[in-house]
Amino acid sequence: MEQPIQRHARVDVADVLRGLAVMGIILLHSIEHFNFYSFPDASTQSVWLNFSDKAIWDGLFFLFGGxxxxxxxxxxxxxxxxxxxxxxxxxxxxxxxxxxxxxxxxILGNINAAFFTGEVLVLYSLVGFILPLACRLRDKWIFVLACVLLVQPLPLYYIVRTIFDPEFAAPVLPTGSLWAATFEVQGHGTFLETLRVNLWEGQLASLAWAWDHGRVFQTAALFLFGYLIGRRGLFLKENLKFWNKVLCGSLVAFFPLYGLGNMLPDFVSNPAVRTPLLLVVSSLYKFAFMLLLVSAVLNAYYRTNLQQRMNTFIPYGRMSLTNYITQSIIGSMLFYNWGFSLHDDLGITASVLVGALIFVLQLTFCRWWLRHHSHGPLEYLWKRATWLK
Incomplete structure (x- = not known):
């Protein structure tokens, strides 16, 4: 009798985490007006609405930013x-x-980038090659490599270089003209002009921003940590004790790092040291807060009676690629000139409500779609094209 083919079962809590992450992304992108940063004049709004705008902006970026x-x-x-x-x-x-x-x-990332300059799929497609290169290393070496990448080796080099050579200035990629071109087309361009500028100037600006702000090293590190989580089976319930330790450790690490990041501008006057040092510290405290969120979700999922409610996010997480790209198309249509041009009509409070509505509509569609199909539309195309079938 032929033996059944072994395979890993789908881990539901991973889909819950993915769904929550994509929900956070749509809320942030909505209040940013999808990298447009054009808003109604604050002087025309009430005091309470301005207060609400600031509270929502600060709260969402503290919780989800990075x-x-x-x-x-x-x-x-x-x-x-x-x-x-x-x-x-x-x-x-x-x-x-x-x-x-x-x-x-x-290719999918560039389709997304045609509508939204802040997308990450192109970055993932470039950085992702580290996974097949490193996946056969022993656990300890993957962990060491991930830690080295996480602490931002290039900014650390800039700091050391500046200490020994006060005349040294860390290079910064020139992106001013690129961002200016994207803002111009977002505010005044036609549909085809928006696609053209976003695909060239917008993509170059986005990738340069990722390089200057440490996203390249951080993303590579997170890919490797995620691979180790899979190899060790750490998302399974029997490893919940590990996440309890992570929860405690991330709590202990986050607050001093976050406080240090807020204090540095007052105590480090040399921008050649302050800028890369802030990048290193912010990368670490955001990583600590991310671990806090992940471990909190895992504890809530496995230890409380919230599992059934949290499973609501599973369809959204399983169709994360479809949701992520369609968010960009919808947001571009809502806020850019080629569409409804609502960037200077909707403030932050109204925009977060729009983002929440997009999430609800997408979630409803995901639940309906997965009752009839095993994969989301773009997930299915990506899988079929992967195997050339």
Missing amino acids: KAYAVFALLFGFSYFIQYDNQRLRGRDFRLRFCWRLVLLF
Whole structure:
């Protein structure tokens, strides 16, 4: 009798985390007006509405800013392990196939980038090659490599170089003209002009921003940490004690790092030291807060009676690629000139309500779609193209 093919079962809590992360992303993108940053004149609004706008802006960025993307990146590495190990169990080497999958992601990312300059899929498709290169290393070496990347080695080099050479100035990629071109087309361009500028100037500006702000090293580190989580089975209930330790450790680490980040501008006057040092510290405290969120969600999922309610996010997480790209299309249409041009009509409070409405509509669609299909539309196309079937 033929033995059944072994494979890893889908981990529901990973889909919950992914769904929560993409929800956080749509709320942030909505209040940013999808990287447009054009808003109604505050002087025409009431005091209470201005207060609400600031509270929502600060609250959402504290909770999700740099953390929702971090969870998304962590789960990208986790998903690679599941795919890689499923093929290993069948006697196949998935690494070259994953490289082709990254090429396909690059194409999907550029479709997304045509509508939204702040997208991350292109960055993921470039940085993702670290996974097939490192996946056969021993756990301790993957962990060491991830830690080195997490502490931002290039900014650390800039700090040391400046200490020994006060005349040294860290290079910054010139992006002023690129951002100016994207803002101009977002405010005044036609549909085709928006696509053209976003695909060239917008993508160059976005990738340069990711490089200057440490996202390249941080993303690579998160991919590797996610891969290790998969290899060690840490999202399974029997490993919840590990996340209890992570919860305590991240709480202890976050507040001193966050306080240090707020204090640095007052105590480090040299911008050549202050800027890269702030980047290193902010990268670490955002990582700590991301771990706090992940461990809190895992504890809530496995230890409380909230599991059924949290499972509501599973369809949204399973269709994260479809949701992420359609968010960009909808947001571009709502806020840019080629669409409804609502950027100077909707303040932050109204915009977060719009983002919440988009989330609810997408979640409703996901629940309906997955009752009839095993994959989301773009997830299905990506999978079929991966295997050339």
